[in-house]
Amino acid sequence: MPEMGTLFRSELMCRCQLYLPPEAAYNCVAELGELGLVQFVDVNPEVSSFQRQFVSEIKRCEEMERKLRFIETEVIRENLDVDQDEIEPMAPAPREMVELENSLTTVENNLTEVNTNYVALRKNHLELTEYKNMLKQAEIFLSETRFNFQDSDETTNPEENGVSDVKDEHASMKFNIVAGVIDRARQVAFEKMLWRVSKGNVFIKFSDIEEEMEDPKTGNTLYKSVFMIFFQGEELKTRVQKICEGFHAAVYPCSEHGKERRERMMGVNTRLEDLHTILTQTTDHRHRLLLAASRTLKSSYVKVRKMKAIYHILNQFSLRDSQRVLIGECWMPTADIPAIKSAITTGAQNAGSSVVPTIERVPTTEDHPTFNRVNKYTIGFQALIDSYGINSYREVNPSVYTIATFPFLFAVMFGDAGHGLIMLSFALWMIIAESSLEKKRDISEIFNIFFGGRYIIFLMSLFSIYTGLIYNDIFSKSLNIFGTNWSTNMTFAANESAPLKLGETLMLDPKNPNQYTGVPYPFGVDPAWQAATNKIGFLNTYKMKISLIFGVVHMSFGVILSLWNKVSNRRYHEIFLEFFPQIFFLLFLFGYLVVMIFIKWLMYGANYADPFSEHCAPNLLITFINMMLFKKADVDPKLEGCHTDGMNYEIYMYSGQGGLQKFLVIFAVLMVPIMLFGKPAHKIYKRKQEAARRGTMRDELLGGDAPQEEEEEG
């Protein structure tokens, strides 16, 4: 009955060989990939990755992926949505690869072409904008300079390469002007460098460009400044030009004649307008291209990746029998062999192959892979267990029990029905909106964690509500549903003369018949405790004790589960060397503590007469510590009522307790060396036995030769 065992143990696996006809291999692997039930094994691990059969196909896939990545970055830069296809496309047939390649190449080429144009245009646009700004600033600079550049001077003064010679009419001094635009970040270094080169003999003016500019390639915002350098001499001119070049400063021609500048300005403005029209058209064209590309982007990605994955798997196959059959090895769950068989048959049919692919089981002693079949409900719990380490093949899978124990133990700690309700609504929302959230889960990693554990959260919240009701905690308040069984008509009277005293308390005393009816509250903790001063004393000891009981039971259960592994693996020695010492150690110390808790609960009570009244109940913590230290507590003479029949009921609850405790501790401590050294010692012993067996075997086999060897050695 494999169906029954699947949760308790991992799936039965088997190693199989696949014999696929080469022409149908692609389709068969595609079908297997959609099924997702097979783990392939590399049959030729010694062959390096680029000497395999389908390397060129994988390279083509990678090239397509590169093109897709390029298109994707462009699409994202254009702020277009990458369409989320509802249906995932199947792996395309091998012959579709060329088609896909061609279409991607066309799109890439078109895009690069448009991009080059676009960048060139934008660069042009940027330069013109810079020039425009420079001219504007030059107007201001030159009009405010002390040198009286005569705007009306019509004498032609040809300027070349942005450098113009100016004759100052008063001192017949020749001034050179170099003007341009530079990155604002480099402005200071630029100025310093100029100053050092000229030994301080330059005059530089800077002015920030306010207009927004974009880097033609990256689209980032650029911050630039207009600069204007005034200096004398030819030698300096070449140096200044070199520095401008070095600092990537764009130098633009600047005439000192106002009229010429204004003419240029007008030219620049018209050109800018023209450029603007062309730019808009190019942008529109680009947008249309990208929009078309973005529609198929996602499905192309899936197609290419599926194709690449199939060829990657096919690379692990080997071509044998004079190229007539592809042989691959894989692991598969035994229960799914029929489904896998039918999948490869469909694959072969799709490829139109007449040869039927076959599966053959191969016996192997290799370690089998662990495969736990999960559904959307159990996957969260399985992931939780797997995060502690994945169990070996056919070992007991603890995640079945975790489905109940994990939410319950959580709830023991998180016992509040109100908070549980909030959690429940969150979990329910995630479960109800499952299908729509599934698509968005990649957006946030944190949310993905919650979403993956939505059923865990669901169960945790249900258990929290339950334990919350037991604790009678709802948003840290109590509900009085059944009516409290305590009658406390405590009133605090206070007035001007006798104010409320700090010491006044509400102690609940179960002994007092006026306070307690003697019938317990039907479900959970009586709400009266919420207001009591001795609330902590009552609830904490209670909660601590049940936690201890749950803990010990839980741990013992875990140890007992390991018994299954040892039995099914026929490692019986481990039962004696691991299981028994562990369980004895646990039960003799902590199990005994749990037993004492129950004895105390049953024997002592507030309404019982001495020596079983609540005054005589021993402190279990002290008892346990004394037990470990082999110490007997001192008899308290004040508690005379507890001393009867030679028993001190405030120390020992039953006769012979001291002796039993000593025995338990000694026995438990004796288990420690067994746990520590038992298995290694057993291993050493086994190995020696094996070596001795081999030795005798060799002696028997080589009996005739042995004396000869000795002679040689001698």
Next chain:
Amino acid sequence: MKEMMYYNINDGYPESIVRGYRRSLLTSSQYGTLTQSETLDDIKLQLSATDYGNFLQNEPPPLTTGVIADRLTERLVSEFNYLRRNSVDPLSKFLEYVTYQYFIDNVILLISGTLHERDPADLLHKAHPLGVFESMPALSVASNVQELYNIVLVETPLADYFRGCLTGHDLDEMNIEVIRNTLHKAYLEDFYDFCVNDLGGTTGVVMKELLEFEADRRIINITINSFGTELSKEDRLRLYPRCGKLSRESPAKLSAMNDIDAVKAVCDNYGEYQHLFRDMNRSERTLEDRFFEQEVRLNLLSFHQQFHYGIYYSWLKLKEQEIRNIVWISECIQQQQKERISDFVPTL
């Protein structure tokens, strides 16, 4: 003891990172598969299986050695910068010192490039990104040593090193070589002083060994390259870094090194340099390769000690060697010279 207690407060994180980087150096089996490659695409495929991952995946074909080399260097620079950003003084100072050698090389590259009237943009592209400084592009303005100092270098950390070469006047081939060696000498001595005297401790011990080797390599190279040039003995002596093991020899002995045999005779006194000249004529390994091998050995050793900064220097050197190896293998494949493909210096 003090190092052990306080080292991790500031330097624990960068150390863990750099040790991780060192673990990702190519192993001999990875080199083995690399050398079996038939095309550059195979190299790309092989490297994608290493820690380099998909660093070439967005390169449009055809792949060239230049692209591979650029990407490798980019990778090295980004890793080094990550370390720098996560370091505090004195480690940050140490890492800054490490970059000075690239500064020097870039300065020399630009001056000699300008001398031969190369395209400045091309030169800037060739400059090592770890040694780029702001006023570097203006190097071409200078026409003599004085100007070079006064205009460009006065602001850079190299200014101190440059004082030693202010005597020269013209920027000709010979002088550039002298400037290069003077700068390196000054740099090495300063770095040596910083490591051994300022930092001290294990860093001092480890870096002493590495920098002494570096200095000795310079001494030997300067000597061998000076044969048959106009460089006088005194000038040559002046170029020797004073922190090497060889520089502790008497000046007379050092200046007596007139041919390769004399150099060999001096080096024979040092166990670690003996093998450099052994079987020189018969073996195909060049002196340069032998130096690289020795360097790799020394750098690997520095990872055996803890609580020191030498590992950053060593990792950088090893990584550079690895880049040289990959580029060498790629070149051999590109130029169909497969018989020489194994002539690289493995880093592990």
